[in-house]
Amino acid sequence: MNLTHIKHTSPLKVLFVLLYPLLLACCTTAVAPEVEERNQTVPEGYFTNPIGEGADPWVIRKNDTYYFCSAGDGGLYVSQSEKLTEPGEKVLVWETPDTGWNKSNVWAPELHRFNGKWYIYYAAAKKGGGPFIHQRSGVLESEGDDPFGPYTDKGMLYTGDSINYAGSESKWAIDLTPLQLNGQLYAVWSGWKENATTDKTKQHLYMATMSNPWTISSNRVLLSSPEEPWETGGELDLNEGPQVLKHKDKVFLIYSTRESWLKEYRLGQLTLTDTLLNPMQPAHWKKEGPVFQGTDSVMGVGHCSFTTSPDGTEHWILYHAKKSAVPGWDRNIRAQEFTWTANGFPVFGTPVPAGVPLPVPSGQMEED
Incomplete structure (x- = not known):
């Protein structure tokens, strides 16, 4: 927990923060996976996870407002x-x-703002249900500066290897996210090396340049494959859900690995070794992990997004977790503060069990 704000908090909150490590250690071993005591009395100034149902949480903050984006029946929601x-x-x-x-x-939408307009990046398919072999990535553009739209469909993004050949087929792609760096816009996503007739196909992370928020302008480059021991060993090796995280002079790609339907789902990290280097060169990224993984009581943590507290003093991760060890995609959404090392690397810590009171983000106002 961030102890720099103790002088601004109540004595009760100070006591909680100081005792938090011991409380977390006890809860991690004692709380059953399915315990979500949402009906308990939560002290003022605290909240408990989960904060919502679903998966693939996306949040973006503009001024004093948080905007959340999700997929559901019939389309995309904000x-x-x-x-x-x-x-x-x-x-x-x-x-x-x-x-x-x-x-x-329709899967895993993300809401971004460029040049006074809002863009939603998402994955979708021409055929419903499985096998999930038709997923491609697309983008919507708002007509004005309103995250609620209306939106114009800008079409499918090209995620293949032959961009200079008209009519060349785009490759399977999900979880596309933009990266702005040194005046250039890039797209990063999870994809297959080749389109396949089975969804039991290994997923990798790719990057390409963009000429504007709705146009990929280069062939893709392979950034990461599931090769490390902590990325492999399950039913299917995956790298997916890349998210950009910037801090001071560093750029990270935090991504999900292992199988999203299993309790071993976790987060890995790619670090750009020098932000002046070309990010399209795989050798310029350093891989390490897992940087955030589940426990016996919080399982299958992954597919995150990042933001700050209302007063800007704290950094927060939103992620989803499985409701039980049973294979499948029954998940909920959780929020947790994270910190940084002295040399600027993220420290995500351990996922806090459901029902454990946590201090609300700094500056978050309570109802009168």
Whole structure:
């Protein structure tokens, strides 16, 4: 926990922060995976996880408002709230079409803002259900500076190896996210080396340049494959869900690895060794991990996004976790503060069990 704000907190909160490591150690071994005591009395100034249902949480902060983006029945949704730990009511901002490449299997949207407009990056398919062999990545653009739209469909993004050949097929791609660095925009995503007839296919991380927020302008480059011992050993080796994290003079890609439907799902980290180097060169990234993984009571942690507290003094991770050890995608969304080392690397710590009171983000106002 961040102890730099103790002088601004109540004596009760100070006591909690000081005793937090011992409390967490006890809860990690004593709380059953399915315990989510949402009906307990939570002290003022605290919250408990989970903060919502679903998976692949995305949050972006603008001024004093948090905007959350998610996929659901019929399309893509945006909600807003002044409280990071209390996402607002979801509003449908884009409906899936009746036909086309993106009519089904809408996954893991992200909401970004460039040049006074909002963009939603998402994955979708031309056919619903499995096998999930048709996933591709697309983008929507707002008509004005309003995250609730209306939005224009800018189409499928090219995620293949033959961008200079008209009509060349895009490759399987999900979890696309943009990276701005040194005046250049890049796309990073999870994809297959070749399109396949089975979804039991290894996933890798790729990068390409972008000429604008809706156009990929180069062939993809392979950044990362699941090769380390902590990335392999399960039913299917995956690298997916890359997220950009910047801090001071460093750039990180925090990504999910292992199988999303199993309790071993976890986070790995790619660090750009020098931000003046070309990020399209795989050798310029250093891999390490796992940097955030589950416990006996918080399982399958992964697919995160990052933001700051309302007063900007704390850094927070939103992630999803499985509700039980049973294989599948029954998950919920959680929030937790993380810190940094003295030389600027993230420290995500240990996921806190459901039902354990945590201090709300610094500067988050309570209801009168």
